[in-house]
Amino acid sequence: MEKALERQLDETMNNPGVVGVLCADKQGLCLGARGTGERQTCGLITSLAETAQKLHPDESSSPVISIETDNMQILIKSKEGITTAVYKSST
Amino acid sequence: MSMPECRKELKKYFNHLMSLVEGLYAIIITDRDGVPVFKVSTENAPELALRPTFLSTFGMATDQASKLGLSKNKSMISTYSAFQVVHLNKLPLIVTMVASSKTNTGMLLALERDFDNVLKDMRAVVDIS
Numbered sequence: 001m002e003k004a005l006e007r008q009l010d011e012t013m014n015n016p017g018v019v020g021v022l023c024a025d026k027q028g029l030c031l032g033a034r035g036t037g038e039r040q041t042c043g044l045i046t047s048l049a050e051t052a053q054k055l056h057p058d059e060s061s062s063p064v065i066s067i068e069t070d071n072m073q074i075l076i077k078s079k080e081g082i083t084t085a086v087y088k089s090s091t
Numbered sequence: 092m093s094m095p096e097c098r099k100e101l102k103k104y105f106n107h108l109m110s111l112v113e114g115l116y117a118i119i120i121t122d123r124d125g126v127p128v129f130k131v132s133t134e135n136a137p138e139l140a141l142r143p144t145f146l147s148t149f150g151m152a153t154d155q156a157s158k159l160g161l162s163k164n165k166s167m168i169s170t171y172s173a174f175q176v177v178h179l180n181k182l183p184l185i186v187t188m189v190a191s192s193k194t195n196t197g198m199l200l201a202l203e204r205d206f207d208n209v210l211k212d213m214r215a216v217v218d219i220s
Contacts, residue, residue, distance in 0.1 A: 027197065028196050029196055040204070042197040043198035047195050047198055
């Protein structure tokens with residue numbers, strides 16, 4: 001059943017610079033994770049996406065959140081109840 | 092640190108944890124029979140979910156779930172129309188979290204890490220008795 005999602009996660013991992021990816025439902029439960037994406041952070045990622053959406057409640061589409069650290073960039077986006085986080089290496 | 096002081100500190104810490112997750116109404120730590128060891132709750136928590144009769148069911152359920160051949164049961168999530176209850180198996184202790192059904196379940200599960208340090212000391216006490 002989740003083969004399509006698993007394939008999509010693997011394809012995302014093949015993109016240059018991507019070191020991790022994770023996918024969560026709107027309850028913050030993990031649907032899939034690869035690489036540095038830790039399953040336990042799914043709840044936090046979903047919560048971040050929900051909070052960011054509250055900044056512009058009138059906007060129909062959810063924002064893309066970018067978190068930058070010294071050695072990594074995390075991109076978070078929600079769509080149709082699914083939140084995806086992509087971990088990219090800065091180097 | 093004296094016992095009342097220790098309890099006060101613990102209460103403060105658990106109240107802090109409760110404030111981290113929106114809609115988390117209660118955190119209860121019990122032994123395997125459902126006897127409360129420590130409890131923090133808000134007025135929104137359903138009274139029935141705080142009773143030992145409710146809390147003791149997880150002890151039995153986790154024992155049965157561990158026999159399914161999928162190794163030891165770690166946690167159980169029960170969702171109801173207005174509430175959700177997350178149980179964590181930290182035997183000999185059991186952590187029960189009562190929250191709104193709209194609460195982010197992943198955030199509740201992520202609290203497990205924060206519980207581990209506190210439970211380490213509590214477990215020693217329960218083990219002796």
